[in-house]
Amino acid sequence: MNDHRLHQYELVYVLQPELDDEGIKALDERISQVVERHGGSILSTEPWGRRQLAYPIKKFMEGYYVLHNIAMLPEGTDEVERVLRLSEDVLRYLLIRKDKK
């Protein structure tokens, strides 16, 4: 069942706190599509919610954090990052490989 070509990733991103639920979901959708297009799936979603930032980003002192566990082919990495980078609502993101150290 587990395709050994799929890699395990952890994706965290910080959204601007003013974003409404619609916007959050929309972004989520876009990410899911990319992931699925590259043979993967979102294994879990963990919204941390609003959190105070250790330093201001784009004048914001708070951010909306979301964590995903994703299984995907490595080719999808670039596109996922592109979606996040181009989004104006995403203040920071981090996509790391979970299975290898």
Add this chain to the structure above:
Amino acid sequence: MTEETNPTAEEAATPETTPQAAPEPEPTPAAEASPEKSAEEATPEASTESPEPEQETPAQEEEAPVVEGPSAFLDSLRGRRPRPRSRVGQVRLEDIDYKNVKTLSLFIDDRGRILSRRKTRISAKMQRRVTRAIKRARHLALLPYTAEHIRMARKRSGGS
């Protein structure tokens, strides 16, 4: 020190009243001057006199070992200052994660700087992991980069 020597009127009075008054006063002022002398003079006198020495001798014997004082203890450390135990020793490998702000904050100083192995006393492997995790956490604004950031955060929470 001065506790044992002439603390109460009784002890001062007794030597004067007894015939042993003459030799007696000697150890007492001597004890005030230096504890060593009192120890030496108290012991021989303990054998000759009965009532007071019982009070004084044990008191003065206590004095003798205390002679050393703080300097001797510091010498025995040989230049190593005893450091307070930090909780860094109990951290497990799997606890090291950029998401684990609470654990990671043990490895930064009050200005947000990453502590060296000299301070943290952890293995090279752990230190590498910790550093990587801290840098990731900083990127995600989970940890600050500079002291200025900490100041800003403190101001925002109203000086908790």
